[in-house]
Amino acid sequence: MTGAMADALRMAVPSDPSYLDPAYWGSTVDQFLIDNLYPRLGKYAAGDEWKIELDVAKSVDLSDPMKISFELKPGVMWSGGYGEVTAEDVEYSFERHLDPEMESGVMTEFEHLKDVEVTGKYTGIIHLIEPAATFWTSTLVYTSGAIISKAAAEEAGGYFEATPLATTGPYMLSEFEPGNKLVLSANPDWSGEAVDFDEIVLLPISDENAAELAFAAGEIDYTRSSAGNYDTLIANPPEGAVVSLAQTLDPLFLGITQTNEKLSDIRVRKAIQLSLDLPTIIQATTGGHGKQATGFIAEGLVGHRDGAALTRDVDQARALLSEAGADGLTVRLDYVKNTERDIAAQIMQANMAEAGIALELNGQDEGTFWSVDEIRAADLELHLKSWTGNPDGYYTMQYFIEDQIGYWNWEGFASDDYVALLAEARNAQDEAVRGEIYKQMQAMLEDSGSFVFISQEPTAILHRDTIEPGILPDGRPVFHAFRKAD
Numbered sequence: 001m002t003g004a005m006a007d008a009l010r011m012a013v014p015s016d017p018s019y020l021d022p023a024y025w026g027s028t029v030d031q032f033l034i035d036n037l038y039p040r041l042g043k044y045a046a047g048d049e050w051k052i053e054l055d056v057a058k059s060v061d062l063s064d065p066m067k068i069s070f071e072l073k074p075g076v077m078w079s080g081g082y083g084e085v086t087a088e089d090v091e092y093s094f095e096r097h098l099d100p101e102m103e104s105g106v107m108t109e110f111e112h113l114k115d116v117e118v119t120g121k122y123t124g125i126i127h128l129i130e131p132a133a134t135f136w137t138s139t140l141v142y143t144s145g146a147i148i149s150k151a152a153a154e155e156a157g158g159y160f161e162a163t164p165l166a167t168t169g170p171y172m173l174s175e176f177e178p179g180n181k182l183v184l185s186a187n188p189d190w191s192g193e194a195v196d197f198d199e200i201v202l203l204p205i206s207d208e209n210a211a212e213l214a215f216a217a218g219e220i221d222y223t224r225s226s227a228g229n230y231d232t233l234i235a236n237p238p239e240g241a242v243v244s245l246a247q248t249l250d251p252l253f254l255g256i257t258q259t260n261e262k263l264s265d266i267r268v269r270k271a272i273q274l275s276l277d278l279p280t281i282i283q284a285t286t287g288g289h290g291k292q293a294t295g296f297i298a299e300g301l302v303g304h305r306d307g308a309a310l311t312r313d314v315d316q317a318r319a320l321l322s323e324a325g326a327d328g329l330t331v332r333l334d335y336v337k338n339t340e341r342d343i344a345a346q347i348m349q350a351n352m353a354e355a356g357i358a359l360e361l362n363g364q365d366e367g368t369f370w371s372v373d374e375i376r377a378a379d380l381e382l383h384l385k386s387w388t389g390n391p392d393g394y395y396t397m398q399y400f401i402e403d404q405i406g407y408w409n410w411e412g413f414a415s416d417d418y419v420a421l422l423a424e425a426r427n428a429q430d431e432a433v434r435g436e437i438y439k440q441m442q443a444m445l446e447d448s449g450s451f452v453f454i455s456q457e458p459t460a461i462l463h464r465d466t467i468e469p470g471i472l473p474d475g476r477p478v479f480h481a482f483r484k485a486d
Helices: 030-039 087-100 134-139 150-155 209-216 229-235 267-276 278-286 314-323 339-354 368-371 417-425 431-447
Strands: 008-013 041-043 053-054 057-061 066-071 113-118 123-128 171-177 181-186 201-203 222-226 241-256 329-337 358-364 382-386 451-464
Touching: 008 030, 008 113, 008 209, 030 171, 030 181, 030 339, 041 329, 053 057, 053 181, 053 431, 057 339, 066 087, 087 113, 087 123, 087 150, 087 222, 150 339, 201 358, 209 229, 222 229, 229 241, 229 278, 267 314, 278 339, 278 451, 314 382, 329 339, 329 368, 339 358, 339 382, 417 431
Parallel strands: 008 201, 008 222, 329 358, 329 382
Antiparallel strands: 041 053, 057 066, 066 123, 113 123, 171 181, 181 201, 222 451, 241 382, 241 451
């Protein structure tokens, strides 16, 4: 059935979701599903440019830096018979992140929230502790700003994993077979714009090459793949395929845990930085389509650092190791095991060997890699990872504070000066001023020796010529925006 189009749109995703509770999301699949199953006040729209549009909000007033007033659209219904989306749902969704017993994984994103005042069934005021221009762009219109049903969450005990009782939007979760498939069906209670597909079927295929084979066999209609395969796909595309390349905002970086005894000396961390041949790593993993990063913020966005990126100096790396008394150093690299990461890890291993560092490779499945608690965090040494990016760089950089050590701050980075800059950036209403602060913060992270910025990874996209994909500028799918081609 190669090239055939049915009422089900089949997509490959790298794994099953772990958490569809917005308080605990962590993987790209969690993000895809939360973004598509829950409302937000506003959201980034599908298209070629980063543009925010209102979602469940009828209006939002951002004129006062200390508060955000909103009015919801009436008649937006939760699935499962849980009624309308109301201001009480907004209040519950945001304030639950402030409850220490919740142990929200994204609590940091809500630390400048004071409370949500409900002023009517559909109206409310979000009060802030201090001016926070970034709260709208980096939290409320992003995945963590998802609104959940208060009634459904309370019925579930205030917590749920991959089986929410109530969602809203064009699609709802109808079937989940872990390791096999997850099915979204058209929501009969949805009164908005109609969708072209009755079902979205997500198939977990962790290896991108395997996903390409599944596409060629007619088993899936849409997949993302390695940018390193892009030239081959363009030269010899599968029958009925359209191939494109999207530049993600997702930073790929090497973290070096300074709280680990082996790596506590900055000279050792600097030696690791200087040992790496980053252009070769990028060439090998992206086919030359990636660019070397200078920080967490991608080119073209506010706060991107222009200028020279890290360069290799093996002799200096050896000298620093010798000064630190770390000759014969052996360290472990943790990473998610797939084709691209294996290649990057092997190049790093060869690079470090030239500098006198023995690198042990520890590739893991995605679930194991991201399952970090305080005990495992204390054992981390080097870790190669990619985070989901946001058009506002504050989103990523807010996690490198002392309170996040053992959670998302695997590097153990802690700096009062950095925290002060973070507050300045959050309060800055002028975008250009905020961008200059972001540049200082990224330089500070790199200078600590605990971060090696590699690239913002591009991704190849493969889809049938019978569909028109609805995606964000970085290639993330917006399910309701997919259309059947004319």
